[in-house]
Amino acid sequence: MSRFRNVLALAATIAAIHASLAEPLSIILASTTSVEASGLLANILPQFTARTGITVNVVAQGTGKALDTARRGDADLLLVHDPDAEQQFIDEGHGSTRRQIAWNDFIIVGPSADPAHVKGGSDSVAALKAIATSQAPFVSRGDKSGTNAAELRLWKIAGQTPDVLSKEKWYRDIGGGMGQALNAASAMDAYTLSDRGTWLSFNNKGSLIVSIEGDPRLLNRYDVIELNPGKHASAKLATAKVFADWLVSPEGQQAIGAYQVNGQKLFNPSAGSPK
Amino acid sequence: MQDFLDIVALSISVSLAATAVATAISLPIGTALAVFPFRGRRSVIVLINAFFGLPPVVVGLVLYLVLSRSGPLGFLALLFTPTAMVIAQTILAIPIIAALVHRASERAWARYGDELTSDGATRLQAVPQILMIIRADLVTAVLAGFGRTVSEVGAVILVGGNIRGLTRTMTTAIALQTSQGDLALALALGAVLVGISISISATVFALAGRARSAGSDEA
Numbered sequence: 001m002s003r004f005r006n007v008l009a010l011a012a013t014i015a016a017i018h019a020s021l022a023e024p025l026s027i028i029l030a031s032t033t034s035v036e037a038s039g040l041l042a043n044i045l046p047q048f049t050a051r052t053g054i055t056v057n058v059v060a061q062g063t064g065k066a067l068d069t070a071r072r073g074d075a076d077l078l079l080v081h082d083p084d085a086e087q088q089f090i091d092e093g094h095g096s097t098r099r100q101i102a103w104n105d106f107i108i109v110g111p112s113a114d115p116a117h118v119k120g121g122s123d124s125v126a127a128l129k130a131i132a133t134s135q136a137p138f139v140s141r142g143d144k145s146g147t148n149a150a151e152l153r154l155w156k157i158a159g160q161t162p163d164v165l166s167k168e169k170w171y172r173d174i175g176g177g178m179g180q181a182l183n184a185a186s187a188m189d190a191y192t193l194s195d196r197g198t199w200l201s202f203n204n205k206g207s208l209i210v211s212i213e214g215d216p217r218l219l220n221r222y223d224v225i226e227l228n229p230g231k232h233a234s235a236k237l238a239t240a241k242v243f244a245d246w247l248v249s250p251e252g253q254q255a256i257g258a259y260q261v262n263g264q265k266l267f268n269p270s271a272g273s274p275k
Numbered sequence: 276m277q278d279f280l281d282i283v284a285l286s287i288s289v290s291l292a293a294t295a296v297a298t299a300i301s302l303p304i305g306t307a308l309a310v311f312p313f314r315g316r317r318s319v320i321v322l323i324n325a326f327f328g329l330p331p332v333v334v335g336l337v338l339y340l341v342l343s344r345s346g347p348l349g350f351l352a353l354l355f356t357p358t359a360m361v362i363a364q365t366i367l368a369i370p371i372i373a374a375l376v377h378r379a380s381e382r383a384w385a386r387y388g389d390e391l392t393s394d395g396a397t398r399l400q401a402v403p404q405i406l407m408i409i410r411a412d413l414v415t416a417v418l419a420g421f422g423r424t425v426s427e428v429g430a431v432i433l434v435g436g437n438i439r440g441l442t443r444t445m446t447t448a449i450a451l452q453t454s455q456g457d458l459a460l461a462l463a464l465g466a467v468l469v470g471i472s473i474s475i476s477a478t479v480f481a482l483a484g485r486a487r488s489a490g491s492d493e494a
Contacts, residue, residue: 028438033454037454037455042439057436057438057441072344073343073349074344074354074355179453179454179456180454182456183453183454202455203455203456203457203458204456205456234349
């Protein structure tokens with residue numbers, strides 16, 4: 001019994017040392033891969049940290065996994081992009097405030113040889129139908145991310161369900177992040193749905209080009225979600241709120257809008273007028 | 276560049292810490308398994324050897340659930356910290372070091388066991404001498420443990436979260452750079468990792484060689 005107490009004492013000591021070593025003001029932000037992979041957060045976080053002294057530790061996951069991480073209490077704040085899954089998260093009582101910080105759009109990218117003959121169009125649903133008819137390879141994220149959810153919504157409008165799609169040889173569910181999906185599409189000369197931010201900052205495009213863009217159904221919204229103190233008492237909610245407030249503040253919005261890759265703006269700040 | 280150096284430094288320090296803890300735990304276990312007979316010893320040995328091939332991603336997942344805020348050790352707030360990565364790598368290194376130490380101890384015990392206990396010394400008193408005899412093998416065991424920890428990605432990416440400046444190691448950075456299509460940068464980091472592995476292996480050979488020649492002097 002005393003041994004057990006010793007073990008507990010040791011654990012408590014380790015925890016205390018650990019806590020004293022940890023930075024006094026830091027939060028865990030569970031975010032979608034796209035805001036990390038596109039370089040946005042790496043670009044704007046130094047500004048925020050310089051102003052407030054708060055370090056934001058970003059765990060980049062797909063939206064589905066990020067929401068789960070927060071559900072388990074392992075994150076202090078969320079930055080995600082799947083309206084339906086976010087609503088469910090809030091309905092479950094995990095989230096309190098949800099605010100849109102920016103938008104951009106999804107695009108369908110594909111091989112320049114364009115086996116499904118969809119290049120240059122703007123109707124995403126017609127394009128998916130053409131891809132299915134021609135059985136041209138299509139890469140799906142398959143990881144419950146925001147982009148994966150958007151893709152499945154579009155397939156549904158095009159009359160295809162995940163059950164049917166998963167049996168098709170040309171439909172390749174890779175179960176990975178956006179970058180992995182683009183790498184796979186590039187290697188297999190396949191089509192895939194991508195967020196524009198990751199696409200623009202991706203460096204291994206090979207023969208991939210933008211096939212479809214400009215469809216209103218391809219709107220991609222990014223929301224910051226604060227957690228419900230009733231369910232997540234141990235989270236650093238006050239510190240997290242400072243960052244959430246900064247993202248929608250004029251300064252944060254300006255920082256988001258100023259981020260460019262190769263002269264192209266990746267995110268349109270929209271806290272003032274949510275899309 | 277600073278990022279790069281931070282990543283290399285974190286990788287090496289996390290893996291060194293894990294190897295040190297794993298060694299402290301594995302040395303007594305490995306030797307005890309050779310020196311002290313007890314019921315179930317055979318099963319423990321089989322188990323340790325089986326855990327040689329413990330999949331890092333499974334270790335990562337289990338540890339993730341244990342360290343999660345909603346898990347049994349959630350109150351320690353260790354998830355997504357370097358400490359969590361050290362714990363994960365320690366678990367991965369223990370079977371390797373313990374199994375290698377056990378094999379060497381078993382050989383030494385078979386050869387010198389009677390001699391070491393002939394003058395009334397207990398088995399416990401023989402343990403330090405066994406460790407002394409197998410010191411060359413200990414170096415190999417410890418460096419094999421280090422090699423395992425520094426090269427794995429599955430466990431640290433789960434419990435560390437690949438947070439820039441906090442828990443991003445060489446292997447998780449390689450995974451990230453690959454996913455961003457920065458294959459050249461990923462390859463450069465990979466080259467550093469391979470360089471470290473080669474240095475480890477070279478050190479093992481040098482030390483083992485020196486121990487061998489020292490042994491022949493005694494004989």
